[in-house]
Amino acid sequence: MPSLLLVMFILQLSLHIINTVGASTITDLLWILYNKLPTPTSSSSQRARKLRAEIIRLKRELSKVSPQDDFARWAKLDREHKKATDEYQKIDASLKTHQTTFQSTISTLRWLGTQGLRFLLQMWFAKQPMFWLPAGWVPYYVEWILSFPRAPLGSVSINVWGIACASMIALVGEALAATWVLVTHKPVPTKGDPMAYEATTENRTAGEKGTPREEKARQGLKKEL
Structure with a gap:
């Protein structure tokens, strides 16, 4: 069995x-x-x-x-x-x-x-313990929660064991999904990334105009020179 x-x-x-x-x-x-x-x-x-x-x-x-x-x-x-x-x-x-x-x-x-x-x-199997915890390993209120609702105090009930299994399976599933995304997809550069800054610099050097405030400051600098 x-x-x-x-x-x-x-x-x-x-x-x-x-x-x-x-x-x-x-x-x-x-x-x-x-x-x-x-x-x-x-x-x-x-x-x-x-x-x-x-x-x-x-x-x-x-x-x-x-x-x-x-x-x-x-x-x-x-x-x-x-x-x-x-x-x-x-x-x-x-x-x-x-x-x-x-x-x-x-x-x-x-x-x-x-x-x-x-x-x-x-x-x-509400009253049957899944397994026993070492004596004094956790405080009394934790033992009571782990044995909820009717398992002997100091043991883990079937309800708590089911919740623990579901939580662990969900965490492992999310970790595997995140790993899959990281392995198969490359991160897209954001505006603050060095790649985005280099692309912006190249566009400026190629002759593209900046914002109106930048153009005004540039013209003022030329007059002073």
Whole structure:
């Protein structure tokens, strides 16, 4: 049986991934995977993809044929296009009905497997210590907070352990995101950076005018000389 500490950590990590990636994105990916497996909707999904490609092909051919110059071919392509469109709309409507049911089922299972399981564990193991702290390691009020709500004094409760896991996972996620940005993106020079100052100096030497106050001071300096 896996450790309760590990179970809570995996639950918090799963919740963080779902919140970061997005529940709808995960559900859409699962729907695509579901249609690739030998399921009741797999054949309909494949047929819909073929019909969609066929509709696009017929539409392109229709745009190249003039009904005045070649009416027979245009009429044949138009009939094929309408037939494929009608069949695609029927299959697509059926798939959307199945997709709505699939999304509802996945949402329920996702909640039961994450939030529901977490609440159940927190209630069931509320009095069980996750681990014990060394005697006298922290003050009494800290021991009381760490054992909240019903764990033995001097231990860490499952609620506090879950909060600690969620906080640590969020910090690590932000650190990884910041590292990724620093590695893949170069910092843009600001106005006070040396690069910005050098660019400004080069523009001035190239003959660009400064502000009106600078031009006035420059003309006064020339008169004095």
